[in-house]
Amino acid sequence: MRTDANQIAFAVVRAILDAAKPLTLDIAGTQVTVAVSRDPAVPWPERGLPGVEPQTGFLAAVRAECSWPGGKVTLLVDCMQSRSRGYEGDVCLRVARGSRWLVMSDVKVALDDAADGQTVLVVARSPLIKRGAGVTVQPELNRALSQLLSTTALPIPSRGKVEIARVRLPTGTVETGADTAFLRLVLLALCKLDLADREGAAARGVPLMDVGQLGLSPAALAALESSDTEEENGDENDDTTLGRLRRRAARLFPDPTERQAALELMAYAVENAHDEKPSGWYTHDRNGCMALCAGRLLVCRLSRGWIELSVMGPISADVRATLGAEVHDNEVWKAIPGGLLLVFPVGKASVALEHLRDAFDRFVNEAMMRMRRRIDPDSHVPEVVTFLAEAVGRALPQPDLAAADLNEANEDDREGDEVTPSRDPRVRGRAPIFEHSQRSIDSLMNDVERGVIALPDLQRPFVWEDTRVRDLLDSLFVGFPVGTVVLWHVAEVREAHTIGRASEANHASALVIDGQQRLTSLFAVVKGAEVIDKDGGRRQIKIAFRPRDGRFEVPDAAIRQDPEFVADVSELWSGKRTKGQIRKELLAGLREKGREIDEAYEEAVEHNLDRVQSIRDFRFPVVDIRKTAQSEEASEEDVAEIFVRINNQGMRLGQADFVLTLLVDADEVDPPGLVAAAWRRAGLQPHGSARHDSPSLTRWAPMRSNTSSASVSPPVDAASGSPRCSRA
Helix, strand or coil, X not given: CCCCHHHHHHHHHHHHHHCCCCEEEEECCEEEEEEEEECCCCCCCCCCCCCCCCCCCCCCCEEEEEXXXXXXXXXXXXXXXXXXXXXXXXEEEEEEECCEEEEEEEHHHHHCCCCCCCEEEEEEECCCCECHHHHHHHHHHHHHHHHHHHCCCCCCCECCEEEEEEEECCCCEECCCHHHHHHHHHHHHHHHHHHHCCCCHHHHECCCCCHHHHCCCHHHHHHHCCCCEXXXXXXXXXXXXXXXXXXXXXXXXXXXXXXXXXXXXXXXXXXXXXXXXXXXXXXXXXXXXXXXEECCEEEEEEECCEEEEEEECCXXXXXXXXXXXEEECCHHHXXXXXXXXXXXXXXXXXXXXXXXXXXXXXXXXHHHHCCCCCCCHHHCCHHHHHHHHHHHCCCCCCCCCCCHHHHHHHHHHHHHXXXXXXXXXXXXXXXXCEEEEEEEHHHHHXXXXXXXXXXXXXXXXXXXXXHHXXXXXXXXXXXXXXXXXXXXXXXXCCCEXXXXXXXXXXXXXXXXXXXXXXXXXXXXXXXXXXXXXXXXXXXXXXXXXXXXCCEEECCCHHHXXXXXXXXXXXXXXXXXXXXXHHHHHHHHHHHHCCCCCCHHHHHHHHHHHHHHHHHHHCEEEEEEECCCCCCCCCCHHHHHHHHHHHHHHCCCCCHHHHHXXXXXXXXXXXXXXXXXXXXXXXCEEECCCCXXXXXXXXXXXXXXXXXXXXXXXXXCCCCCCCCCCXXX
């Protein structure tokens, strides 16, 4: 966790508030004019801000005076300290109408675990939180809100979240623009206004929007008229944590049968996590939910009417349909290839384990294996476990967080006893077993299409989100480096699959060791091909392009209707229309809409279309593992060692688990022990549930050192990547 996260967050909030300026917005067809003023600065808090150097004064709040025909409202946009348990003192952005909070974004928590050089998303939660009679219709209200948000320009990276800004570390630069961040805060607050703040409706005059046009049921409309929307700090007056948890559970799940099933599911999750690693999990009750984290990743969360459960995919369409489950895209789950966060109604809690038990158990195992540092005991709320045990009528374990370091040190002592150092001389150095080359994207894509370049038989499916594909294209467009592709040239054709698809590659002579996600992304957009995604479904990746300023975007309803965009950039490479036709039709469409097109506009369009087409000629740096003039062909032991070292220095731990199975025949028991030997040389040891008769399928975790509390160093990109494109 960064020690300077709050300091950077404070600078980000200052930049956003300083950038506030008058706006004109469109909310459901109503034009809203926003005038901006600033309150007088207030003194610096006596107790200060944790991790923030004292200033001459605190940040002045911004008043956004919003008006529309017949109505008006004043919103306050300001900086605040979080008071939520576990997040006390975090620097946050807030938008409120009077005492009613409409938007809150914890800026500090978004930066906590990011490294220098990374760009991170700062988000705000969008769902309404109802209690009392409104709980039962909350999903309906939030669906209506989601539909409303989809008609705006607000970027929605995942369900229930809106992107406020992208921040570059360690400078704290708001890459998407501080003024844009302010606009998004006000826009989100106005979209929620008539749904979340009914108490202030009369004072506003004419409503900003007609909620009757949102298609809500009579019960949902009646719930809107109640004043039972929960504020962010709604539980502060409860007497004890345990008492608050009892009341919260009743609000989360008013039906006693559904509530019991949900708590039984979470109790099972606690027992499973404890069996896997007693020092590797904790529970918390932040943000009005109850949650379990294992290996620092969320594995189970109970929220109003919904359950979130982390599993290893793919999950079949039939199971998802049975549970009414949706896949929640989240950056964090990319740390585990194949990991999914499923969201399903609480009414399915009683049958969830029947369908998801194995997939859940495997995710917990993978999450524990990726732990890099001990869990802070202060993160755990023991009353959550106490409450669960009370509800299910059996004893449940508490995590053993205090003993984590001691136990791990003892394990290292035992491992060390097995090492017998040798003093025999050995000639070991040799010439490189690889060559550097460059391949154009066009050439690589042609080999991918023919099946010459393929994936090892057990490689994971495509897991990138469309936003990362967009950023990859943008990096190529502006000439940034995007990392290196590593290919293993094999003497004999091996079992493999074509990239992005499910068919076998019978003529593969080069297997992708690093670069799968980048090659799959490019194949999907350059060839317009469907890919097999992380949950086993087929889909086509579409990225829009605006020639006016050379911007790539993931298309939403607004972008698809915008005549300035080429809705699917694949058209520029497919040959269905020439570049000239696309340019001519785009300009003609703009003129039909009454847009003024001058010479500078036409020149920019021409230049940017040329640059997009030339992406096919971009030359990828390629590392070819093969026999060279100075060395013999790489052995399977060599490749096993390369897999492990790349994985340990930059790739996600776990990818080599299934890649390395290529090197061991399925009917053998790793006779030379080369896989196990390679892992041990990298400082890894067996961990968790494993098939001990097959070392290639054994889970491996970092060995601990007696002289340091750290495990394997955090991933560092072995091949420098683009600032806007993570490694594949």
